[in-house]
Amino acid sequence: MNHEHHNSSEEVYRLHIDASPKPAQEKIRFAGGQRTSHHEVKTMTGNGLAEGTKAQEAPRQHQPKRISRFGFLMRRLWDKVEFIAVSAAVFGVIYVLLNWQALSLNVKHYWNVWRGFESPLERLVQEETGEQDERLAPIAQTGETITVPPLDIEVYPPDMRVVIPRINQNVPVVGVRNENLIARRWEELESDIQNALRNGVVHYPGTALPGDNGNVVITGHSSYYAWDPGRFKDVFALLHQVKQDDKVVVYFNQQKFIYQIDSIKIVSPDQVDVLAATDSERLTLITCTPIGTNINRLVLEGRLLQKT
Numbered sequence: 001m002n003h004e005h006h007n008s009s010e011e012v013y014r015l016h017i018d019a020s021p022k023p024a025q026e027k028i029r030f031a032g033g034q035r036t037s038h039h040e041v042k043t044m045t046g047n048g049l050a051e052g053t054k055a056q057e058a059p060r061q062h063q064p065k066r067i068s069r070f071g072f073l074m075r076r077l078w079d080k081v082e083f084i085a086v087s088a089a090v091f092g093v094i095y096v097l098l099n100w101q102a103l104s105l106n107v108k109h110y111w112n113v114w115r116g117f118e119s120p121l122e123r124l125v126q127e128e129t130g131e132q133d134e135r136l137a138p139i140a141q142t143g144e145t146i147t148v149p150p151l152d153i154e155v156y157p158p159d160m161r162v163v164i165p166r167i168n169q170n171v172p173v174v175g176v177r178n179e180n181l182i183a184r185r186w187e188e189l190e191s192d193i194q195n196a197l198r199n200g201v202v203h204y205p206g207t208a209l210p211g212d213n214g215n216v217v218i219t220g221h222s223s224y225y226a227w228d229p230g231r232f233k234d235v236f237a238l239l240h241q242v243k244q245d246d247k248v249v250v251y252f253n254q255q256k257f258i259y260q261i262d263s264i265k266i267v268s269p270d271q272v273d274v275l276a277a278t279d280s281e282r283l284t285l286i287t288c289t290p291i292g293t294n295i296n297r298l299v300l301e302g303r304l305l306q307k308t
Contacts, residue, residue, distance in 0.1 A: 102223035102237035121165040125247035167238035172200035198230030236287035259302035
């Protein structure tokens with residue numbers, strides 16, 4: 001019995017040892033889709049988050065600086081001013097490049113005025129007074145030396161020409177046929193005039209010729225395309241420099257006609273009354289203005305002073 005009781009006590013003792021509590025397993029939790037131990041969860045206190053969780057925080061977005069309404073309006077105004085300034089600079093460069101020849105003539109004219117330069121063409125507009133003595137002066141002979149007096153003879157050109165001393169211009173006047181004018185084919189007439197302007201200034205078809213009662217109309221370019229082959233595309237670039245009472249000479253049919261400017265005006269292209277006939281002998285010079293545009297027409301009108 002004692003042996004059996006001893007074995008029973010030993011078995012109970014072993015059962016007691018085997019039944020001793022095992023260490024509690026760590027509880028597993030999930031936070032944000034990641035596996036986190038109970039120990040790590042305990043470290044998430046009010047003092048801060050665990051290092052692994054801090055890395056997952058979304059970065060704080062930058063808040064844009066608020067602009068006042070006045071600042072916004074000033075910014076819009078500055079943008080417009082900047083755009084206008086850049087556009088004006090680009091336009092200015094293009095304008096100068098396209099009209100360089102005409103603009104350079106104006107610069108040269110002002111330079112000559114500042115230097116006091118007088119065009120040699122001025123002597124052509126001096127009115128002749130009284131009858132001219134056409135007899136030759138006697139020849140003075142001294143020993144073997146013979147002195148011949150200078151001949152002050154003006155030779156008239158065979159073609160029609162216009163001379164404007166103020167701007168130092170002496171250019172041929174080219175005629176255009178009247179057929180397209182009579183038939184009212186305006187586009188063809190304009191084409192004829194543009195082609196003729198390559199060779200000088202143009203006597204407008206249908207207007208009077210020098211020596212006849214009426215209006216002699218002559219038109220020319222103030223500026224034209226730089227790549228155009230014509231040699232007279234800026235011949236009237238200085239026409240705006242001509243002043244009231246200035247004189248202009250027209251040669252035609254071996255005769256010389258001197259006109260005096262008595263009217264200077266700017267008109268729109270549709271004011272064709274400047275081409276109208278007159279009862280007296282008059283001259284009208286026409287060109288586009290401002291230089292490099294065809295917005296308006298500069299019109300100079302003059303009356304006949306003398307014919308020789």
